[in-house]
Amino acid sequence: SQQGEEDPQALSIQEGENATMNCSYKTSINNLQWYRQNSGRGLVHLILIRSNEREKHSGRLRVTLDTSKKSSSLLITASRAADTASYFCATPSPSNTGKLIFGQGTTLQVKP
């Protein structure tokens, strides 16, 4: 079952611009996570935001969470070519077993 839906599916920007990716989910959650995947590699955890947080920062990353709209956004500021990757949101499975449900991802291309 698909919990997280991401938008857009693909994004192409120039170096230095900001990139915004959105994630919507269906059930109540206590946290939402964002992961990054370089082409042909495994996923790497970027940031976790809890349900009682509205916004969280980590370096050039800014994540927001709106539990009333069941949505989150990931903003990458001053993007670099090295940010080219796929980005996934993930939410805990409603069964609370430690499983995560991943969105389909946004593929970001940053052109030098």
Place this chain on the structure above:
Amino acid sequence: DVKVTQSSRYLVKRTGEKVFLECVQDMDHENMFWYRQDPGLGLRLIYFSYDVKMKEKGDIPEGYSVSREKKERFSLILESASTNQTSMYLCASSFRGHTNEQFFGPGTRLTVL
């Protein structure tokens, strides 16, 4: 640093072969996961293990089995490989608890001819 390793980065097998994919983690994580990733379908959970010898089916367990005899090792077995099992296979691990991040291995690109 947490390390999750997978036995092969690339693997080519023939239809009908038995295939073993191995995953090892070094952080004493209770949970281990096997996913497959296909274009347009995202990550889909095949099997999940929350303790030694304990396992739970994920969303797409058909055609797969798993083994967890030791805490650090989680194996995915394709009893009789088929062409529709050509995919990227990702292993992950995490501490028990629903807020904990998952740590991923580098992935195994399996091609079944």
